[in-house]
Amino acid sequence: MTTIVVIGGGYAGLNAVKSLAKRTSADITLVNAHPDFVERIRLHQFAAGQQLRPSPLAESLRGTGVELVVGRVTAIDPARKEIDVDGRAIPYDTLVYALGSVADDHGVPGVAENALTVAGLADAARVRDLVPAKGTVTVVGGGLTAIEAATELAESHPNLHVRMVAGHAPGSRLSANARQHLDRVFRRLRIEVRTGARVAKVLADSVVLTDGDEPATDLTIWATGFRVPTLAADSGIETDHGGRIVVDRTQRSVSHPDIYAVGDSAVARIDGQELRMACATAGPMALYAAGAIATRLKGEEPKPFAYRYYLQCISLGRKDALVQLVDAMDRPKRTVFTGRFAVVVKESIVRGARWYAYR
Ligand SMILES: Cc1cc2nc3c(=O)[nH]c(=O)nc-3n(C[C@H](O)[C@H](O)[C@H](O)COP(=O)(O)OP(=O)(O)OC[C@H]3O[C@@H](n4cnc5c(N)ncnc54)[C@H](O)[C@@H]3O)c2cc1C
Structure with a gap:
């Protein structure tokens, strides 16, 4: 056999x-x-x-x-x-x-020693245990995981100052409608968004930016992609x-x-x-x-794998979400859904993914 x-x-x-x-x-x-x-x-x-x-x-x-x-x-x-x-x-x-x-530190000094991630269970558990009730949490990255992490933390910990640091505007690959909605959500959740400079080094209590600034932080979450x-x-x-x-x-x-x-x-x-x-x-x-x-x-030859994209779903805390329609090649269309409807769509997809794999 x-x-x-x-x-x-x-x-x-x-x-x-x-x-x-x-x-x-x-x-x-x-x-x-x-x-x-x-x-x-x-x-x-x-x-x-x-x-x-x-x-x-x-x-x-x-x-x-x-x-x-x-x-x-x-x-x-x-x-x-x-x-x-x-x-x-x-x-x-x-x-x-x-x-x-796993999380990609892109070789930036200090990430391994001074930053946490949400890419794996043990890392996410450390964030949960170490996130301060008050103070500043810096989320590094402007992609979908960084957006989901920043909004979730800001909503769950309203006394926390959440700051996102990214070289480009968060969600820059989404449509203009989607980015406008993100801006509204960041304002509502009082998330500070710093763009234009990247993080060159992570220290225990600050991040050093490529423009020379060094904002203080109580906790740094590194969310710039995966490797x-x-x-x-x-x-x-x-x-x-x-x-x-x-x-x-x-x-x-x-x-x-x-x-x-x-x-x-x-x-x-x-x-x-x-x-x-x-x-x-x-x-x-x-x-x-x-x-x-x-x-x-069975001794036969399979047909090649075919795949097309339909949408991207981003949670923005538990009360809001963003559904971005995309074309077959993952390029954003104008249409986005937000609010309660988007929350239901996102939650159904997340539950569906678990059901399908785990059942
Ligand atoms: C916070 C967060 C939010 C995300 N949100 C979305 C989203 O909304 N939509 C979306 O499409 N994607 C999302 N992603 C990405 C998505 O989670 C991954 O693309 C997906 O999990 C990949 O599935 P996988 O099976 O390849 O890897 P994984 O789900 O990472 O599974 C890999 C498995 O391999 C095991 N493993 C690793 N190394 C070893 C080893 N050496 N020996 C034995 N076992 C090992 C791990 O324990 C794990 O069980 C998100 C990711 C994160 C971190």
Whole structure:
């Protein structure tokens, strides 16, 4: 019997493993560093003091026949077709790589020592524990995660002074309508937005900006994007400059055809454009890859992966959100939805993502 090992039990890995269990009669193992599925797209809420629903992977996998190994993958040996999990060798015929991503410090000095992130459960828990009741929290970054973190913290901690620092206006890739709404929300939540200068260094009680200014801060949250672990590149699997596995149109590694990569760890392209690291792309990639593996096990060739974007959803605390309609290539259209309707849409998508992966 063929052996499939899926590494990483996030949105991509868990979707892949569930689908493989339904579609194949292979021996399937899921390896994940934590015993729980982490709803990563709620980590800014968790950092702001809200609870996450308990989600043990063992519960999710009950009745599927999938073996769960809780441990950290430390090496992949593609020549021997085995992985190392905390010193234990696990062999595979097919490997599905779904190790996700971590916060990217872009090499800025002081981030590791003096800043926290909301990119992983342990980091977000530290933010939750250390966020002061009063004082200043500086959120570095102007992308969607920075916006979600800043608004959530400002709403949950009304006595806190939340400051965003970004080289460009937050949400600069959104439409003009969306940016206008963001400005209104930042004013309502009294979030200070500083643009035009980047953070050159993070100190224990201030951030040093490229324009020479050095605003004081009680806590710094680094939210300037994600990068992937170096494990794939270190194992000799072909990756791009950022360490994401280069795959063909069937999510299969271009250097190792018995390895598939899905989610943030894979650099998949549709019509030449890289899919962005997102829960919205991770799930479809994973379901597709499971189908491709099942098809090949039957001796047939799968159709290439197809994907199109419809919208981007951004939470702005619990009382507001932004739904930005986009075209198939993720370019913003004029239409945005805000307020209660957008909150319902965003919440339904977040719940749906959990339901689909975890059930
Ligand atoms: C605060 C926040 C808000 C977000 N909001 C959105 C949003 O609204 N919409 C959206 O589309 N995306 C959002 N994202 C991005 C989204 O969370 C990721 O793109 C998505 O989680 C990627 O799924 P994945 O399965 O590839 O990785 P992950 O969900 O990160 O899962 C990777 C899994 O691999 C495990 N793992 C890692 N290394 C090892 C190892 N060495 N050994 C064993 N296991 C390992 C991890 O423990 C984890 O379980 C958000 C991210 C954050 C942090």
